[in-house]
Amino acid sequence: MSNDATDYQVFIDGQFEDATSGEVIEVYNPADNSLVGKVPACTAEDVKRAVQSCKAAQPGWRKTPAFERGLIMKKLAAAINDKVDLLALTISREQGKPLKQATGEVLCGAELLEYHAEWARRIEGEVIPSDDENENIFLYKEPIGVVACILPWNFPFYVLARKLGPALITGNTVILKPSTDTPCSALILATILNEIDFPKGVVNIITGKGSVTGKGLSEDPDVGFVTVTGSVPTGQKIMTSCATNVTKVSLELGGKAPAIVMNDADLDAAIAAITAARISNAGQVCSCTERVYVQSGVAEAFMEKIKVAMNEVTWGDGVKNPEANMGCMINRDAVETVHNMVLNAVGQGATLLLGGEVPQMEGAFYPPTVLADCDHSMDIMHEEIFGPVLPIMVFDTVDDALALANDCQFGLTSNLYTSSYHTALKFSNEIQAGELYINRRQSEAYQGFHAGWKQSGIGGDDGKHGMEEYLQTRVVYMSY
Numbered sequence: 001m002s003n004d005a006t007d008y009q010v011f012i013d014g015q016f017e018d019a020t021s022g023e024v025i026e027v028y029n030p031a032d033n034s035l036v037g038k039v040p041a042c043t044a045e046d047v048k049r050a051v052q053s054c055k056a057a058q059p060g061w062r063k064t065p066a067f068e069r070g071l072i073m074k075k076l077a078a079a080i081n082d083k084v085d086l087l088a089l090t091i092s093r094e095q096g097k098p099l100k101q102a103t104g105e106v107l108c109g110a111e112l113l114e115y116h117a118e119w120a121r122r123i124e125g126e127v128i129p130s131d132d133e134n135e136n137i138f139l140y141k142e143p144i145g146v147v148a149c150i151l152p153w154n155f156p157f158y159v160l161a162r163k164l165g166p167a168l169i170t171g172n173t174v175i176l177k178p179s180t181d182t183p184c185s186a187l188i189l190a191t192i193l194n195e196i197d198f199p200k201g202v203v204n205i206i207t208g209k210g211s212v213t214g215k216g217l218s219e220d221p222d223v224g225f226v227t228v229t230g231s232v233p234t235g236q237k238i239m240t241s242c243a244t245n246v247t248k249v250s251l252e253l254g255g256k257a258p259a260i261v262m263n264d265a266d267l268d269a270a271i272a273a274i275t276a277a278r279i280s281n282a283g284q285v286c287s288c289t290e291r292v293y294v295q296s297g298v299a300e301a302f303m304e305k306i307k308v309a310m311n312e313v314t315w316g317d318g319v320k321n322p323e324a325n326m327g328c329m330i331n332r333d334a335v336e337t338v339h340n341m342v343l344n345a346v347g348q349g350a351t352l353l354l355g356g357e358v359p360q361m362e363g364a365f366y367p368p369t370v371l372a373d374c375d376h377s378m379d380i381m382h383e384e385i386f387g388p389v390l391p392i393m394v395f396d397t398v399d400d401a402l403a404l405a406n407d408c409q410f411g412l413t414s415n416l417y418t419s420s421y422h423t424a425l426k427f428s429n430e431i432q433a434g435e436l437y438i439n440r441r442q443s444e445a446y447q448g449f450h451a452g453w454k455q456s457g458i459g460g461d462d463g464k465h466g467m468e469e470y471l472q473t474r475v476v477y478m479s480y
């Protein structure tokens with residue numbers, strides 16, 4: 001393992017290349033500002049060549065039996081596992097999460113490829129009964145063609161694999177476009193693909209500004225599907241770009257997950273789950289708990305216990321403290337944004353119970369922070385914080401809690417802590433979110449379906465339903 005800076009190249013049509021402009025983007029470790037690497041700043045021309053490479057490779061990949069595609073993907077998963085230390089160190093350095101968590105991310109990425117490889121023999125069409133005596137109706141499931149995956153920085157490898165797996169097993173070829181903040185781990189994947197002789201052109205990996213590479217991919221007529229994980233404003237831009245050629249788009253966007261703690265909840269279990277959810281990845285997770293509603297009967301006890309739990313969170317440089325609960329944030333701008341949200345909340349009447357000060361040290365650190373006395377007149381209860389800050393509001397009735405949880409522009413994830421099956425069922429039936437976690441912290445299963453309501457997105461990832469997003473249908477009516 002090395003802490004040196006690396007000059008990376010992009011991977012187009014099985015070749016390692018610089019950008020045609022020769023320009024590079026520097027990637028810094030947000031924990032100590034050291035240079036992690038330089039990656040090519042691809043141009044529109046580079047984007048075009050990557051798309052054409054995918055287009056040329058797609059017919060061959062589609063015709064490769066799904067079972068064989070699965071075997072190739074399993075080989076890739078094994079090769080990723082072999083490189084787990086290098087990948088994890090690189091993720092920790094470029095993104096800031098503790099090394100142990102980065103290692104987990106890589107292993108999950110490999111497992112995601114294995115999970116999708118297992119679908120090989122189960123991607124089935126249908127025979128539909130006809131109204132006519134002498135007719136068959138066949139429904140085929142076909143790959144879409146060239147898929148562009150536009151990736152965020154918070155889970156650079158997990159989200160990459162979450163899109164790569166279903167795209168490949170269904171017979172699509174893929175262009176991966178990582179975030180400019182975390183492109184290095186994706187370009188290490190390119191070296192792995194090269195080492196195992198992965199079929200040329202089936203996966204292209206390009207780096208560069210979203211406004212050039214991401215936009216170029218979204219507007220390219222030869223891209224059949226754009227799947228993006230990112231913020232709402234970026235999703236809106238990509239949707240507009242995709243309108244150019246009426247390209248199919250899947251948007252996994254922001255979240256503002258509520259956690260509701262009822263009087264009848266196991267309070268200690270709820271505290272542990274909410275703390276873990278809020279500080280995970282320094283609070284930079286689309287699905288982690290962004291706002292807490294506590295029923296009045298347990299409010300006092302909850303405030304005391306959550307303060308203690310958040311105060312016990314260990315944090316620091318993710319490479320030097322591999323076992324820390326929390327690393328740093330993605331950059332100093334993000335720290336400033338989160339801090340301003342805290343100051344604004346206090347100005348609007350919230351009470352600071354813990355944290356709330358930018359540490360005087362190098363790196364993009366922000367401490368676990370707890371805000372009490374919050375209500376829905378405050379911006380912090382509506383806007384995505386994306387940092388380790390927990391705003392808490394007290395409520396009285398189940399109906400109040402449900403109404404507060406649903407009073408939101410987002411609808412990705414939600415959490416409920418209760419021992420009442422009545423409350424659990426009521427929330428299961430009425431929460432306006434793509435996911436509800438009852439008596440456990442959020443974390444998606446490979447075989448689940450992660451899809452947001454409202455501004456959290458369109459379409460979704462994971463499981464059978466996520467995989468089917470990468471397919472299109474052809475219906476053949478055959479009379480005899």
Ligand code: NAD
Pocket residue numbers: 150151152153154155177178179180208209210211213214215218228229230231232233234235237238241251252253254255285286287384386412450452456457
């Ligand atoms: P971002 O929106 O800044 O960037 C996402 C990607 O879009 C990057 O690769 C970026 O280069 C690219 N991009 C930027 N402008 C573009 C354009 N005009 N055209 C095409 N591509 C463009 O998001 P981020 O800051 O990397 O990630 C954080 C956000 O992602 C948060 O809002 C978080 O909630 C969300 N997120 C959602 C999920 C989910 O599953 N719903 C998962 C993880 C993160």
